Structure formats: structure tokens, C-alpha cells
Amino acid sequence: MKARKKPVEVEARQLTKENLTEVRKWCGGTFAIEDVTDEVSQEYLTIKTIEGIMAADFGDYIIKGVNGEFYPCKPDIFHKTYDIVEEVEE
Template sequence: MARYRKKPVEVDAVHYDGTNRDEVAAFMGQTGKVEETKVPGPGRGLHDGIVIHTLEGDMTASVGDWIIRGLQGEYYPCKPGIFAAIYEEA
């Protein structure tokens, strides 16, 4: 079995803090549409979130998630712990 290492790649991203839906929409530009929604969160009840349209279909992002623009112009949400483990500021 061979081992593989992820190539170093720089991506653009914006941190969704629950108050910056317009910033996320501007970041995504013409290719993305951002809608407010409620998502299940820790504990009980629903919390603020957004729906973003991706190549794989609609995905939800919770407050604290990062929205990433990939190498081919695609967008996707990423949980903060995963983002911190994979990316560092360039």
C-alpha cells in the first residue's frame, strides 16, 4: 500500500459568524446563492444558519463554519475544527 500526502493548496475562505450573510453572498458572487435557514445545533432547538448552493447540491452552514472557494471555483462549508487542522493563513 502506498501513502499519499495532500498537496499544499491555497484557498479563499470567509468565516460565517451569523451576522455576515451579505459578506458570504458577496464572496460567492454570481455563482452562489445564500439563504438564511435554521439548522440543528448543539443542545436542543434550531440555530441560525445559511444554505449555500454547491456543485453537490444545497448544503447548510452553521454559525462558526468557514465557506471555502475551491480550486475550480466551487464553494463548500467546512466546520471550524477541520478548517483549523487543514488550513493556516497564507
């Protein structure tokens, strides 16, 4: 069997350092900093999803699903899966 995903509009925001606070509030996420090495720290947003806690890096898209759930999506997958319907001002 083959199936096609139904066309459903979702809300999405691309996570940047400039909009971190707004996106964090929007999705109920938490900002985290992890020491990768003694010299490098990784900054990211943690999001409680239906599949557990997930990390979103800067540049990732945060998507609000059809049931109000949030999850991160890498930019390449986002652009292969979604077409921009309307730009929304933050």
C-alpha cells in the same frame, strides 16, 4: 499507498452574523431560517456545492476551491487542514 495533499492556497471566510450578507454574496448562498421547535429557530446559509445543497452554520468556514466551487467546512476540520497564509479584510 500513502498520499499527501498538495499545498494549494484557497480563499476562505468564517461565517458570522456580522458578515452574513457579504459572505452570502461572495459564495452565491441563500440565508435560511428553519423552525427547529416552536421556540427555537435555526439560522444558516445554504450553498450550492458540486455535491448538492449544503448548510453552513455560523462559525463554519466557507471555502472557495481551486475550481471556483464553494463549500462549507466546520472550524475544527478547517484548522486541522489549513494554515492561515494571509488575513484579508472584508
